Amino acid sequence: MEKLASDARPTRPNLAAVAALAGVSVSTASLAFSGAGPVSAATRAKVLAAAATLDYDGPDPRARSLRRGRSGxxxxxxxxxxxxxxxxxxxxxxxxxxxxxxxxxxxxxxxxxxxxxxxxxxxxxxxxxxxxxxxxxxxxxxxxxxxxxxxxxxxxxxxxxxxxxxxxxDNRAGSRVAAQHLRDLGHTHVAIVSLPIDDSRRSRPLRAEPATAGTGFTALERLRGARDVFPAIGGWVSNGSSIEEGVAAGIELLDHENRPTAIIAQSDLLAVGVIRAAEQLGLRIPHDLSVIGFDGARIDGVAPYDLTTLVQPxxxxxxxxxxxxxxxxxxxxxxxxxxxSEFHAGNTTAPPMAASTRAN
Amino acid sequence: MEKLASDARPTRPNLAAVAALAGVSVSTASLAFSGAGPVSAATRAKVLAAAATLDYDGPDPRARSLRRGRSGxxxxxxxxxxxxxxxxxxxxxxxxxxxxxxxxxxxxxxxxxxxxxxxxxxxxxxxxxxxxxxxxxxxxxxxxxxxxxxxxxxxxxxxxxxxxxxxxxDNRAGSRVAAQHLRDLGHTHVAIVSLPIDDSRRSRPLRAEPATAGTGFTALERLRGARDVFPAIGGWVSNGSSIEEGVAAGIELLDHENRPTAIIAQSDLLAVGVIRAAEQLGLRIPHDLSVIGFDGARIDGVAPYDLTTLVQPxxxxxxxxxxxxxxxxxxxxxxxxxxxSEFHAGNTTAPPMAASTRAN
DNA sequence: AGACGTGGTCGAATCGATTCGACTCTTGCT
DNA sequence: AGCAAGAGTCGAATCGATTCGACCACGTCT
Incomplete structure (x- = not known):
C-alpha cells in the first residue's frame, strides 16, 4: 500500500532536494552552484556536501536552458x-x-x-x-x-x-587568378572540372552555357572567375569533391583527340583525381597537361607533385x-x-607543348 | 513613459499567445501541435491559423525537453x-x-x-x-x-x-590473423607500427615490453594479437593514425641494416605511410618488404597497391x-x-626474399 | 427513458532551475 | 547608543510547454 521503495529514490535528485538536505532555500542552493551572487563559504560547503551525498551533479541543463533561454x-x-x-x-x-x-x-x-x-x-x-x-x-x-x-x-x-x-x-577572384596563370603560360584550350552546380547531383558535361543561378554557389563563383578569362570555358560537372570524381571527370575530358592542354579543377581533391586520370592515360604532368586546383588542402597522395592551387584559409x-x-x-x-585565397605556384602547371610537337 | 513599442512585440510568441488568439486553452493548443490526443479538425485549423498569424513555429524545444525529459x-x-x-x-x-x-x-x-x-x-x-x-x-x-x-x-x-x-x-583476433599470415609466408623479422598507446602522445620506439594497461585500448588489443604469434615483436608507436605518422615510423624502422622483412601497421593510414617510406628508401613492395594494415579503409593514394589488411565493418x-x-x-x-574483421589478401605481402639474395 | 461510453476541451500541476526584490542580521561609524 | 550600509538568505514569479484528471454534451445501447 505505502510506496516504500519508490519513495526512497523515485527520480534523480534535483536542486530542491539538495537545498532541503543542506537546510537552505532553493535559491541559495542555486546561487551556490552558479557562483553568481553572494554566498558565504560555509553555506556553499554545506550545499556541495549535500549534493555529494545525494549524488547530485549540478543543475539539469534542460531546465537551465529553458530559464536562461540558452542551450549552449x-x-x-x-x-x-x-x-x-x-x-x-x-x-x-x-x-x-x-x-x-x-x-x-x-x-x-x-x-x-x-x-x-x-x-x-x-x-x-x-x-x-x-x-x-x-x-x-x-x-x-x-x-x-x-x-x-x-x-x-x-x-x-x-x-x-x-x-x-x-x-x-574570394572564389571568383581566386579562380580568375588561376585562369590568368594558365593564359599567361600560353594555354588556350582549357577545361574546367566543377563542383556540383545544381540539385540534380548528376555528373554531366559543362557546356559554355551562361552561369545561371544554380544552387552551388561556390561552384558558380569559381566558374565565373574562370570565365572572366576564358569566357566560353566548358568541361565537366562533378557530383562532389572527391578524388574518384576527379578521375572520372579527367577520363571524360582527356580520353580523346582534341583534349585540353590545361584543366582547372575547382578543388584539390578533384585536381588530384584529374592527375591520376592523366597518368592512367599516359599523359605527363605538367608536360602534356597542366592541372590547377583550389583549396590548398595538401592532400596525401599527390606526391611527387606539388599541386598548383589557391590556398584558402x-x-x-x-x-x-x-x-x-x-x-x-x-x-x-x-x-x-x-x-x-593565395596563389601557390607548384609544379603541375607549365606552358603547353607546341601543337606541332605533341605526340598523339 | 508608457511602454508602447515594447508592448507590441517584446518577446517571441509562445503557445499561450497562440491559444489566446485562437480562442482555445493552452492545453488544446498543445494537443493541436503535438498531434497526440483527440482534437477536432476545426479546432486544429483555428490553432494553426493563429500560429501562422503570430509567426509562431511550434513549441520551444527547450521547454519541451524540460517537460519531456528528452532533448533529442x-x-x-x-x-x-x-x-x-x-x-x-x-x-x-x-x-x-x-x-x-x-x-x-x-x-x-x-x-x-x-x-x-x-x-x-x-x-x-x-x-x-x-x-x-x-x-x-x-x-x-x-x-x-x-x-x-x-x-x-x-x-x-x-x-x-x-x-x-x-x-x-575482434582487434586481437584480427591482428593475430595478420601476424599468422606473415608467419605463414615465412617472415620471422617482423615489426609493428602501433596506434598511440599511452597518454603521452609522443611517438617512440616500441620495445618488447609487456603490453601493460595503457589507455590505447584498440592499440593494445591489436598489439596483443600480433604478440600471440610473434611474442617479442617490437616496432614503433605512432602518435596518431595518419599517413605522415606512417611515413615517419617507416623511416625509423627501415632506414638501417637490420631492417624487418615485414611490417604490421595498426591502421591502413599508417600502412600507406610505411609503404611511402619504403618507396623513398628504394624498397620494393612486397618484394623487399611486406606491409599489412588494418581497417579496410580503401584509401586514395595506395595505387598501384592493393593493401593486404583486415576489413572492419x-x-x-x-x-x-x-x-x-x-x-x-x-x-x-x-x-x-x-x-x-575480415582478412583481405592484397598484393602488399609476399614471402621474404631469401637472406642470401637480399641486395643491401 | 435512463445509464453508459466517448470525443472534445479545459484547469491545474509539473518539469527544474534562475533571478529579482525584499527581508534580516551584522558590522562600522559618529 | 543609534543608524546606515551591505553581506547573506529567502519567497515567489517565471521560462514554455506537456499531460493527467475532470468535465460537458451528445449519441447509443438495452
Whole structure:
C-alpha cells in the first residue's frame, strides 16, 4: 500500500532536494552552484556536501536552458550525408576552426543536415546559433525556418541573405587568378572540372552555357572567375569533391583527340583525381597537361607533385564563424568577413607543348 | 513613459499567445501541435491559423525537453581535437553509421571532446545518450560523469565498464590473423607500427615490453594479437593514425641494416605511410618488404597497391551504436555487439626474399 | 427513458532551475 | 547608543510547454 521503495529514490535528485538536505532555500542552493551572487563559504560547503551525498551533479541543463533561454548548442548545417560532407578536408578544417573558437565554455557543435523536411532537426533542435556550411541546396528553406525561430545565422560562402552573416572567400577572384596563370603560360584550350552546380547531383558535361543561378554557389563563383578569362570555358560537372570524381571527370575530358592542354579543377581533391586520370592515360604532368586546383588542402597522395592551387584559409574561416557566433550570443552585431585565397605556384602547371610537337 | 513599442512585440510568441488568439486553452493548443490526443479538425485549423498569424513555429524545444525529459540530442565523445578525430576515416564511417541509424526523427549528433574538465560540455550538455568513440584517454572520468548524470552510454572498442554498452571489434583476433599470415609466408623479422598507446602522445620506439594497461585500448588489443604469434615483436608507436605518422615510423624502422622483412601497421593510414617510406628508401613492395594494415579503409593514394589488411565493418559499428541508443531511449536494454574483421589478401605481402639474395 | 461510453476541451500541476526584490542580521561609524 | 550600509538568505514569479484528471454534451445501447 505505502510506496516504500519508490519513495526512497523515485527520480534523480534535483536542486530542491539538495537545498532541503543542506537546510537552505532553493535559491541559495542555486546561487551556490552558479557562483553568481553572494554566498558565504560555509553555506556553499554545506550545499556541495549535500549534493555529494545525494549524488547530485549540478543543475539539469534542460531546465537551465529553458530559464536562461540558452542551450549552449551551436548547430552546424551541412549537406545531406555526413559522409559526403566529411570527405572534403575543407569542411573538416572549418569545423575544427569553429570548435576551436567557439567550442570552449560548455558549447557544443550539433551536426545537422538540411535534407528538407522538419525531420532534419533544424526545426526542432535547441539551438543558440547556426553555421550554414556547404548547404546551398536548400538554403532558402533553412534560412526561412531559422529566421522564424530567431536564431542567429552565419553562412560560409553562400549567397547573401538578409539576416545571415556572411563569411566569404574570394572564389571568383581566386579562380580568375588561376585562369590568368594558365593564359599567361600560353594555354588556350582549357577545361574546367566543377563542383556540383545544381540539385540534380548528376555528373554531366559543362557546356559554355551562361552561369545561371544554380544552387552551388561556390561552384558558380569559381566558374565565373574562370570565365572572366576564358569566357566560353566548358568541361565537366562533378557530383562532389572527391578524388574518384576527379578521375572520372579527367577520363571524360582527356580520353580523346582534341583534349585540353590545361584543366582547372575547382578543388584539390578533384585536381588530384584529374592527375591520376592523366597518368592512367599516359599523359605527363605538367608536360602534356597542366592541372590547377583550389583549396590548398595538401592532400596525401599527390606526391611527387606539388599541386598548383589557391590556398584558402579554411581553419581561419571556421574561426571567424566561431567568433561571429560568440559575438551574436554576447548581444553584439558581428561584421561580415571576407577572406582571400593565395596563389601557390607548384609544379603541375607549365606552358603547353607546341601543337606541332605533341605526340598523339 | 508608457511602454508602447515594447508592448507590441517584446518577446517571441509562445503557445499561450497562440491559444489566446485562437480562442482555445493552452492545453488544446498543445494537443493541436503535438498531434497526440483527440482534437477536432476545426479546432486544429483555428490553432494553426493563429500560429501562422503570430509567426509562431511550434513549441520551444527547450521547454519541451524540460517537460519531456528528452532533448533529442545524442553526444558523440571523441578525442580532444576534432581535426585529429576526423582525420581517421574509420571515425567518419562510424559517425555516418550512427547518424544513419539514429539521426532521423529530430535527433542530432552533438560533437564533444573529453579533454578533461567540465568545459568539455560532457558535464553540462543536454544529452539523451552518448557514444564514446576513440576516447580511451580519459574514459574513466567521462564514464563517471555520465554515470552520475544517468545518461546511457555506448562505447566503441573501449575497455568494458559497468553500465557502458560495448560495441566491440575482434582487434586481437584480427591482428593475430595478420601476424599468422606473415608467419605463414615465412617472415620471422617482423615489426609493428602501433596506434598511440599511452597518454603521452609522443611517438617512440616500441620495445618488447609487456603490453601493460595503457589507455590505447584498440592499440593494445591489436598489439596483443600480433604478440600471440610473434611474442617479442617490437616496432614503433605512432602518435596518431595518419599517413605522415606512417611515413615517419617507416623511416625509423627501415632506414638501417637490420631492417624487418615485414611490417604490421595498426591502421591502413599508417600502412600507406610505411609503404611511402619504403618507396623513398628504394624498397620494393612486397618484394623487399611486406606491409599489412588494418581497417579496410580503401584509401586514395595506395595505387598501384592493393593493401593486404583486415576489413572492419566501420559503418556497421556505427549503425549498431545508433540502434543501441534508440533501444535505450525506448526503455529497452540493448545487447552488446561484437563485430569481426575480415582478412583481405592484397598484393602488399609476399614471402621474404631469401637472406642470401637480399641486395643491401 | 435512463445509464453508459466517448470525443472534445479545459484547469491545474509539473518539469527544474534562475533571478529579482525584499527581508534580516551584522558590522562600522559618529 | 543609534543608524546606515551591505553581506547573506529567502519567497515567489517565471521560462514554455506537456499531460493527467475532470468535465460537458451528445449519441447509443438495452
Amino acid at each position: 548548442i551551436i548547430g552546424v548545417v551541412m549537406e545531406d550525408r555526413l559522409r559526403d560532407a566529411f570527405r572534403d578536408p575543407m569542411n573538416i578544417a572549418l569545423l575544427d576552426g569553429i570548435a576551436d573558437e567557439a567550442g570552449g565554455g560548455g558549447v557544443g557543435l550539433l551536426l545537422l543536415t538540411d535534407n528538407g523536411a522538419g525531420d532534419s532537426g533544424i526545426a526542432v533542435a535547441p539551438l543558440d546559433a547556426v553555421v550554414l556550411v556547404g548547404c546551398s541546396r536548400r538554403l532558402d528553406e533553412s534560412v526561412a525556418i531559422l529566421r522564424r525561430r530567431a536564431i542567429p545565422m552565419v553562412a560560409i560562402e553562400a549567397e547573401h541573405r538578409a539576416g545571415v552573416l556572411a563569411i566569404d572567400l 579554411a581553419v581561419e574561416k571556421g574561426r571567424a564563424a566561431g567568433r561571429a557566433i560568440l559575438e551574436f550570443l554576447a548581444g553584439g552585431t558581428p561584421q561580415a568577413v571576407a577572406f582571400t | 540530442i545524442i553526444g558523440v565523445v571523441m578525442e580532444d581535437r576534432l581535426r585529429d578525430a576526423f582525420r581517421d576515416p574509420m571515425n567518419i564511417a562510424l559517425l555516418d553509421g550512427i547518424a544513419d541509424e539514429a539521426g532521423g526523427g529530430g535527433v542530432g549528433l552533438l560533437l564533444l571532446t573529453d579533454n578533461g574538465a567540465g568545459d568539455s560540455g560532457i558535464a553540462v550538455a543536454p544529452l539523451d545518450a552518448v557514444v564514446l568513440v576513440g576516447c580511451s584517454r580519459r574514459l574513466d572520468e567521462s564514464v563517471a560523469i555520465l554515470r552520475r548524470r544517468a545518461i546511457p552510454m555506448v562505447a566503441i572498442e573501449a575497455e568494458h565498464r559497468a553500465g557502458v554498452l560495448a560495441i566491440d571489434l 566501420a559503418v556497421e559499428k556505427g549503425r549498431a551504436a545508433g540502434r543501441a541508443i534508440l533501444e535505450f531511449l525506448a526503455g529497452g536494454t540493448p545487447q552488446a555487439v561484437a563485430f569481426t
